[in-house]
Amino acid sequence: MPWQMVYTEFYFEEDHLPDMTPEKLREAILDYSRRRRRFGGKDKVRHFQFKPEVVAISMMFDNSYRHLKKISALIKKSNKKTVVVVGGIAATSSCATILKEQKNVDGVCFYEGEIPLLNLVNSEKMLDFLENDISWVTRKSLREGRLPQKSLIKNLDEVVNIDYSFVDVSNYAMREAFSPFADKIKQRKQFFLITSRGCPFNCVFCTHSGDKDKSMRYASVEAVIKHVKFLVSKYGMNVLTIYDDQILLNKERAKEIFRRLAKFNLKIEVPSGLSVAFMDEELIGLMRKAGMDTVFLAIESGSPYVLNEIIHKPLKIGMVKPVVQNLRKHGFWIQGFFVSGLPGERDEHRDETVKFIKEVGLDWSSFSLAAPLRGSDLFKICAENNYIQKGIKIGEFDFNKFIINTAEYSADYVVKKTYLMNLDVNFVNNYRMKNKEYKIAADAFRNVAARYPNHAFAYYYLSKALKVLKKEKESHKAMSKYKEILKNDVSWREYAEYFNLIYNKQ
Numbered sequence: 001m002p003w004q005m006v007y008t009e010f011y012f013e014e015d016h017l018p019d020m021t022p023e024k025l026r027e028a029i030l031d032y033s034r035r036r037r038r039f040g041g042k043d044k045v046r047h048f049q050f051k052p053e054v055v056a057i058s059m060m061f062d063n064s065y066r067h068l069k070k071i072s073a074l075i076k077k078s079n080k081k082t083v084v085v086v087g088g089i090a091a092t093s094s095c096a097t098i099l100k101e102q103k104n105v106d107g108v109c110f111y112e113g114e115i116p117l118l119n120l121v122n123s124e125k126m127l128d129f130l131e132n133d134i135s136w137v138t139r140k141s142l143r144e145g146r147l148p149q150k151s152l153i154k155n156l157d158e159v160v161n162i163d164y165s166f167v168d169v170s171n172y173a174m175r176e177a178f179s180p181f182a183d184k185i186k187q188r189k190q191f192f193l194i195t196s197r198g199c200p201f202n203c204v205f206c207t208h209s210g211d212k213d214k215s216m217r218y219a220s221v222e223a224v225i226k227h228v229k230f231l232v233s234k235y236g237m238n239v240l241t242i243y244d245d246q247i248l249l250n251k252e253r254a255k256e257i258f259r260r261l262a263k264f265n266l267k268i269e270v271p272s273g274l275s276v277a278f279m280d281e282e283l284i285g286l287m288r289k290a291g292m293d294t295v296f297l298a299i300e301s302g303s304p305y306v307l308n309e310i311i312h313k314p315l316k317i318g319m320v321k322p323v324v325q326n327l328r329k330h331g332f333w334i335q336g337f338f339v340s341g342l343p344g345e346r347d348e349h350r351d352e353t354v355k356f357i358k359e360v361g362l363d364w365s366s367f368s369l370a371a372p373l374r375g376s377d378l379f380k381i382c383a384e385n386n387y388i389q390k391g392i393k394i395g396e397f398d399f400n401k402f403i404i405n406t407a408e409y410s411a412d413y414v415v416k417k418t419y420l421m422n423l424d425v426n427f428v429n430n431y432r433m434k435n436k437e438y439k440i441a442a443d444a445f446r447n448v449a450a451r452y453p454n455h456a457f458a459y460y461y462l463s464k465a466l467k468v469l470k471k472e473k474e475s476h477k478a479m480s481k482y483k484e485i486l487k488n489d490v491s492w493r494e495y496a497e498y499f500n501l502i503y504n505k506q
C-alpha cells in the first residue's frame with residue numbers, strides 16, 4: 001500500500017516532494033485527472049474535492065525524515081481532519097522521536113504496515129483506533145508506556161498476487177544490476193516478487209539486528225508460480241526480479257521455485273546478496289536453468305575475525321571457494337558484496353579481504369562503507385563509543401558520506417583505503433583479464449564507464465582489453481579518454497601513480 005502512494009507521488013513527475021507547494025499540488029492533481037486511467041478521466045471538479053481521510057507516509061531510511069515535517073504540515077494545512085500516519089523500518093526505529101518532534105503526525109506504525117493500515121482505514125473513528133490498536137504508536141501510548149506489537153501477515157500467499165491493472169506497466173523497468181551480461185534483453189518487461197519475509201541472522205549493520213523476532217514466513221511455491229504465469233500471460237513479463245532477503249534459506253523450496261521457473265524462459269535477477277552457505281551444485285544448476293546468469297554473494301568480509309566477531313555472520317570463509325567454482329562451471333558472472341569500515345576492522349583485515357578475493361577469483365567485488373542505520377546494533381555501538389557525531393538526529397545522516405571515525409582510523413582514511421581495494425581487485429587485478437577473457441572484461445569496463453563517465457581506470461583497462469581483441473581504434477579512443485581524465489583530475493593521477501599505471505606526468 002505505501003508503494004502505491006510513493007508511486008502516485010512519482011507519477012506527478014515534474015515536482016517531487018519536498019518542493020511541492022499547494023499550487024503545484026493543485027496543478028498536479030489537475031494533470032493527473034486528465035489522464036485516462038482507472039481513477040482518471042476528465043472530472044477535474046471531483047478531483048479537487050478529494051479530501052483524503054488518511055495519508056500514510058513511507059519512511060524506509062533516516063534521510064526521508066527531513067521531508068516529513070513539510071509533507072505532514074502540507075497535508076494538515078489542506079485539511080486538518082486528515083489523519084497522518086508514518087510507517088517503514090526507519091519510522092519504527094524512531095517512533096518516539098517522530099511523535100515528539102512532528103506535531104502533524106498522528107501515529108507511527110510498528111513494523112509491517114499492511115494489516116495495521118487496512119484496519120485503520122476500515123475503522124469507524126480513525127484517531128480512536130490509532131490510540132487503541134497494538135501496532136500503532138501514538139503520543140498517548142507512549143505516555144501510558146504501552147508496548148507496541150507487530151501485526152504480521154501470516155499467509156504470504158495473500159500478498160503475492162499484486163494487482164497492476166491501474167499502472168501503465170510499460171513505463172517501468174529498472175536498470176539492471178551491474179553485470180556484463182546486462183542489457184541482453186532490449187525490451188525489458190520487468191516485474192518484482194517477494195516470496196518470503198524475515199531473516200534469522202543478526203548482521204551488525206542491518207536494521208534487522210535490533211529486532212528479536214527472527215522468524216521466517218514463506219509464500220507457497222504454488223502461489224508464486226501462479227503469479228508468474230499470470231504476469232507472463234497478461235503482460236509478457238520477460239524479466240523477473242526477486243527481492244527476498246533470504247530466498248535460499250529453505251533450500252528445497254528454493255530449488256522447487258527455480259525448477260518451476262525454468263519453463264517460462266525468463267531472465268531472473270536476485271539483486272539482494274545470496275547466502276553462500278545454502279548453495280549446492282544442484283541449486284546452482286537450477287538457478288542457471290531458470291534464467292539467472294549473474295549472482296551477488298553476500299560475503300561481507302574475507303576475514304573470519306570480522307565475519308564472526310564483528311558482523312556476527314555465521315559464514316565459514318572456506319565455503320566460498322567451492323561455491324564460486326561451481327558457479328563458474330555454470331557460466332555465472334560472480335559478484336561479491338563486501339562491507340568496509342566497521343569499528344574493530346583493521347587494515348590487516350581489509351588486506352585479508354583483498355587477498356581472499358584474488359584467491360577465490362570473483363569477477364567483481366562491490367564495497368559498501370558501513371552505514372550506522374538507526375535500529376541496527378552498529379548504530380548503538382557507534383553512538384555509545386562516539387564513533388559518530390554525538391546526538392546526531394534523525395534526518396541528519398548523509399547517506400552519501402561515510403561518518404564513522406574511530407580512534408584508529410578516520411572516516412577519510414577508510415574511504416580512501418576502501419576505494420583502493422576496489423581499484424585493486426576490480427581493475428588492476430581483474431579476474432577476467434587475468435584469465436584472458438577479454439571480451440567479458442571489456443563489457444564489464446564499458447558498463448562501468450557508462451555509469452561513471454569519469455572513471456579513468458575503466459577506460460584504461462577497457463583500452464587494454466580492446467587492444468588484445470584487436471579493436472585498435474576503439475582501444476586508442478579509450479586510452480585517450482583515460483589520459484584526458486588524468487590531465488584534469490588530480491585524484492585519478494594519484495591513483496594511477498599508486499598502481500604504476502602509465503600516464504604523462506608533465
Ligand code: SF4
Pocket residue numbers: 199200201202203206207208209245
Ligand atoms: S544483512 Fe541480510 S542476512 Fe544479515 S541480518 Fe540483514 S537481512 Fe539478514
